[in-house]
Amino acid sequence: MRLVEHDGEKIGVFNCDGRLYAIEDRCSHDDGPLAEGEFDAATCTVECPRHGSLFDLTSGRPKTLPAYAPVRTFATAVVDDTITLEVD
């Protein structure tokens, strides 16, 4: 996992067994720092360290409460060994 910052927004970039996913580093429930949570590459999920909501990194959707709203996701690409994120 790598934490990057763009225009003041923190984004966590995760490597799920070779596939790269990027989500905003802010839980939709209580603003918890998702990138600090437990990451499971096999299921491609991260658990919010604050209250335990489990997020699907491929969609940004929570798989468990207490979060119910998705977090933002960002398209990733690898160009010349450099990971790029598509940020609005």
Add this chain to the structure above:
Amino acid sequence: MATPEAVAEKKELAGINADYKEKFGFHDPETGYAYKAPKGLSREVVESISEYKDEPQWMRDFRLKALEHFESRPTPNWGGNLGQIDFDDIHYFVRASEKNSRDWDEVPEDIKNTFDRLGIPEAERKFLSGVGAQYESEVVYHQVNEKLEAQGVIFTDMDTALREHEDLVREHWATIIPPNDNKLAALNSAVWSGGSFVYVPAGVKVEMPLQAYFRINTENMGQFERTLIIAEEGSDVHYIEGCTAPVYSTDSLHSAVVEIVAKPSSRVRYTTVQNWSQNVYNLVTKRAVAQEKATMEWVDCNLGSKLTMKYPSIYLLGPEAHGEILSIAFAGEGQHQDAGGKIIHAAPRTSSSIFSKSISKDGGRSTYRGLLEVADGATESRSKVVCDALLLDEDSRSDTYPTIRIGENDADVGHEATVSKIGDEQVFYLQSHGLDEEEASKMIVNGFIEPVTKELPMEYAVELNRLIELQMEGSIG
């Protein structure tokens, strides 16, 4: 002159009023117990519970991870005073009987006598579709109507469900309340034992309620049941739980986790009549999700315990889902009922209501703590919150902590709150109709809680009224 019926009623009430200790507060000898864990919480205790139950590895891992969450979180410093709980002075697992029986005659004699005294088998015969009876850490008796079983309804204890329906359990387990949700949910997740598992297949309506009864017998006991209810599309079920414990001078802890999944167009009602003895800390996390057009209802009656902190929640996740919370709290001497409810509107055209009634007397404290949230996108949602508090004397206390967050302009949300005292004029009016002061006060209180009692099955409404009359006894004059 009093009618013969009134005299009989009064005599009956006097019998019930003999006090909690006699009716519910007795305890059995612990002879014949299969296992009692030493006091205190550790990795070894958690592992031994899992081993004792012969659980799959994923559940053992889940428990150990939850223990880490519990240990790393501070004890909450809001709500009631939790500082006096000594987590090292609690038995976290007590197995009273080697097996969970479906035949009442096979239940050990002492336990059978206890539940006989509490009226459990009688209730099953009369008006229930199924009964579970938990004694200490595990369920000792479980029975469900055969017709319901034939329709695919599962009503069993959670330990059995994990063995016999592992995939179904695992699919939903901790998805509503993850172990890291809060410190007490983490504790439950680490040492959970017993509780109910209910599965209602699509379209099946369970017409009579399912009931679970929870009993603590041992001193310094922790009961940590775990309940999961899954109502498939278009199904309907009413689950009722009751609980009591002996009166001891030392404290016990009850910390349950209840998760409910109400799938599209289903209806789930969950009724609690909590009557723990006044040495029990009752710290419970209850949460439900209601999917599209589903209805979820919590009917939560808190009469007993030293301190209750419980805020049943409903997440309205699908359009047109509906949620209701009816909460009643009665706080007498030395009691703090910190109760309420939370409803989150997370989809369009959802509707909800929270009705909270609290009564405080003899220095008791009742707190309403609630959350109503209308999230972005939950357009055309409606909700009404009503909190009424009744104070019976100058020494008692009532607090209200409502939180309302509205994320949509077209939400229709109402909040009403009242605090009142029993008025001299009301009492005088009833006395002019021949009631004495105590009867008048009881009548006023029963009228105050009537919006809740009318939602209970008749047998429970009668019992609740009587319990409140019991609490009221001696409060006048």
